[in-house]
Amino acid sequence: MTSVGRVASRPPVHQDEVRAVHGARWIATAAVAVGALNYAYALVLTRLLDVSEYATFAAGQGLLVCTAAIAVVTVPWMLAQALARAGSDTERAEAVRFAVITSVAGGALAAVVVACVAQEFAGPVTTLVVACATFAVYVTRVSAGWLQGTERMRTLAVLNTTEACLKFGVGLFFVVALDLGEAGALAAFGIAVLPFAFFLPHRFRGAPRRPWRSVTVDRELWRRAVGIASLQGVVALLAAVDIVLVAMLPTDRAAAASYQAAVMLGRIPLFLAGAVSIAFLPALSRRRAGDPLTAAALRMYLTVALPLTVVAATAPGALLTAVFPAGYTTVSTLMACTATAGLALGALALLVTFAQAVNDYGCLRTLLAGLVLYVTALVTGWAVGGVLGMAIGGLCGTVATLVLIAVRHARRHGFGIAERPFGRVVVPMLALAGALVLIRPYTLVWLAAAVAVTGVALWRFFGRRGDPVQAGEPGGAPPAPLAGSVPYEPGARAAVHDEHAVRLLVDTVWRGLVRPAGDEELRDALAAARRNQVEGRLARAYPRQLAATVAEVESATALFRRNLVESTGRLRAAGIPTVLIKADLDGDYVYGNFDLVVPPGRLRAAQDALDGWYVQRSTYWLERTTKVLLEPPSGPAAHLHGAVCWFGVPVVPTERLFARAEHPDDPGSSDGHAWLTPCPSDRLRIWLAHALFQNLTLDLSELLALRSLLRPDVLAEARRETLREGWSAGGRRALDTAVAAMARLDRGESVPLPLPLPVATSLRVGAEHSGHLLVEGRLRAATREASLRVPLVVAKKLRRRVP
Incomplete structure (x- = not known):
């Protein structure tokens, strides 16, 4: 029977599909909400800022979007890919440490670059605001990568929506109440990312301790980070260079603002492509190039992006005039080009994601050639036809770049089973576009048809039951169940797998009923056991299939006992008694630290007594006066408590805890225990x-x-x-x-x-x-x-x- 460790490195196709599709729906739902809030924010600001201020805001926003696009994929996607492929907690911890280092360093560098560019069109205050917001976006992306890599797409979706809501509310407060103009509108971008700070990666049990400031020597992580940054940096430039360029070129401010507004509306498909990419990247990173999952991702994107592009491209001028103020007269003229370019740019971003998922960073040369072609088309179009010429040139340059990347990808990797259904998707959209063009002069009729088309597209994307692609043959037959796996059910969700896993875990660990289990079921049960700190109990029930886990738990427990004896021995020698809380000496100990309570007023003395035993000291800002974490070179850390309290709020009186504490009945310890344990009622x-x-x-x-x-x-x-x-x-x-x-x-x-x-x-x-x-x-x-x-x-x- 295949070992669980190897099964975990590559789950069955249908399970990856279910998780990716389900996650994509959550992320896409958030993307729709975020997009609506972002566009509402931009539209409201067209009313609150004058044309000159809005042009500065739009250029600054373009810079932020450009750098954020790099940050959103470089650090998080590198981390997510590393977590998806990692085979041990040590590898995961190293990836997290590397992500923290690169996010801080990359954020500082990006902030300097953004400031240099922003000073060309903005004042000193606005330039500083844009730079600070850029840094804030970078350093909070580690949390996004952690959630993406652990496939917690629902939480990530909620956070993305919260970020957009905060930006909307804070930005309007700064502009309306404080009259901070474009600087206040841009400052909201930096403040809105603060909720991500609550979701920093946790400490991996069993991973060796190293200082966070240490730089990894893992060349693969560096290569992956540089490769992702290069690819996504070029995609970000393709998405933002025209917005910044139109603000810097000597053209009419009203025309520039109209172009920027049209581009913002036309870039909806790019955000949808980003949502699909975020959800599918972990699964794609575990598979080969040309996997059927690429077809699922492309179809999910086209299902909603094509209809929305058709609606945006055919929007009547009378409707756009009613939405935008008088200074944005050319938006309706530009929308057909910018909307189509946005569709092509989203498809391009997906193809780049497919390449980076299989470490194909060689497409960078083709992408750079496309960037040169795109910028040339933009400048040529502006020189020939002004802002309208720039829109046409941008469309031609984007489509040309997409063709270059698509041809290369088709030759090297193919598109899984995606080729056959494309005609059935594109041809109806062309017919739909022709119909909307015909009824375009009748605004109300067009509006009713556009609402219906958008509703159907969203229903097909979010409301249809079943998975959009089945693994196996192009006919869509479901795959045969793998030996020992949970049977496949069309439309099943990832939660079904977790339900089976929890049932096996409960039967084994709680009820003591050990029954035969396949590798896939055991893998999911082991993940649930780790979330519940009982992996040792599960592993000992299946010692052959989970032999690696048994060894891992025994090693962690041995390190805990060693560190407990060493630390409490030093403290006893210094005359400081300790009470060990939240630990079962008769069982396993796989947590990353152990908790020792010292008498009131002895916390500082306890740290001094352990000087030389630990290599790093850290505190949490809400508990800095009551708790300290002391990390030795290896094994779990000692978490010293000056009182039995949480977040600085005392609960159990420390004096009574010590007065009622007992010597542990621990046959694994030698004579004369150096620590005490709480009495049963205190425990x-x-x-x-x-x-x-x-x-x-x-x-x-x-x-x-x-x-x-x-x-x-x-x-x-x-x-x-x-x-x-x-x-x-x-x-x-x-x-x-x-x-x-x-x-x-x-x-x-x-x-x-x-x-x-x-x-x-x-x-x-x-x-x-x-x-x-x-x-x-x-x-x-x-x-x-x-x-x-x-x-x-x-x-x-x-x-x-x-x-």
Whole structure:
């Protein structure tokens, strides 16, 4: 039987299809929402800014879009590709570290370049704003790559939409309320990306510790990053050079603004192509060139991009005149060229994505030749016919570049099974374009037809059941099930695979029922086990198929014990007692750090005592006075706590914790333990408090830990202590939720894992505990908890892992 490790490196075609198509729909949905908000933003600014200010804004936006297009694909797509291909946590951690380094360095370089260009058409303040926004976009792209590489497309889609909403609201506030003009409108781009900072990559368990500032020597990552940056940089130039050029050339400002507005409307297909590329890149990176997945991506793009292009290209002048103010008189004349050029540019971007997915960076030469041809056509068109000539030249240059890339791609890789259906897509669109042209003089009739066409296109893209492409023969027959895999069902979603995986995990780990399982089912179950910190229990139930995981868990546990003994031994020698919390000494330990509580006021002394044991020290800004992470050269880090608190909010009194702590009954330790463990009721409360005040979830390992503590005497004592500490109602509700889930697991029923706590419980415990702190006169802690509770609930709900 094939090993799970090798199966994981290349999932079956249908599973990749389902995930990619489902993800593409989420990303495309966000792209439609983002596009609508962006265009609404641009349209509103045509009313709020005068023609000269808007021309400066549009040029600055073009620069930001150009550099953002590079940032959006260079760092995130490199990281996503590396995560999709990685075979170990060490490789994933190295890719994340490299992405952080290149995003900061690339952002600084891009900001300088943008500032040099922006000073040609903008003042010093606007130039600085554009440069700062560029840097902010770059450094937040690591989070986007992390979500893309782990195929959490729903979360990424929500974040993209949130970014557009923030930009719209903040930009209008700056322009209308603060009267900051084009500088305020551009500053919103930098502020809107801040939510991505909440989704930074987590620490990979089992990966060796290295300083984040260290530069990787992995030549493959450098080659991939440079290759992606080069390819996408040229695509970004193709998308933005005309917008910047028209602002710099000596032409009428009203004509330049009209061209820029027409280009913004015509670039809708480019954003759709980007959405499809983001969703399909991880799957394409695991497969060979010319894979049928390329056909799925192309068809998804054309399904919605062709009808929208036809609608935009045939828009009546009377309608556009009503939408745009009087200064934009030539928009209707330019739209046919800019819309068609946008369709070609989107197709070009998809072909470049296909090339980079298989490391074919040789297409850069063809792409550079196309760029030269495109710029030549733009300049020639402007010299011959002004702004209209530039639009025609841009269309000719874009189509010529697309033909060059398409011919090269067809010769080298082919298009999977995509060739046959193209005629059935393009010919009806040509007929539709002719019909809309005929009714163009009748604005209301055209508008009704355009709404119907757009609705049908969107329904075909988002509403149709089943996958748009089946793996196998051109006839579309579904593939035969692989041995040991979950049977294929047309229209099935990725969540179906996760449901089977969770059922196997629960049967094995919770109920102790080990049944035969195929490699694919085990691979998905192992992923669910890692999310629930129980991969060791699952692996030992299937020691032959998951031998590598057994070895990995044993190594991680050994490193934990070694680091625990070394660190607590040093602290005991310095006269500092410690209590180990949130750890089961009888089981596995695969987490990236272990938690040690030191007596009040001894946190600084504990750090000094461990000087020389750790190589890196870090703190989290919300907990910098109560917690510190000390990372040794290898193995899990020591997470020192000056108090049992979360986000600076004290929950379990540290003095009582030490007074009731016990020496561990650990046969794996030598005489004279250097650490203490909480008493049973304290252990129960700490697990519940960790879920209530930080994670807002309980994973399977935590449910197992709680199950062993559900004794009447422990529960009675825990109830008394939570009442004393001011969170009894929230603790009771959380425990009731956990116990109910345990009963369902005992019966073999479906339970979401990790188990989310109800939002009402999370909000209730915040109000209850902050009120208790206020009554006790701890105003600062009460204010801190009350102000953080709602943002914490929102952030955790958004960050919850999506299958």
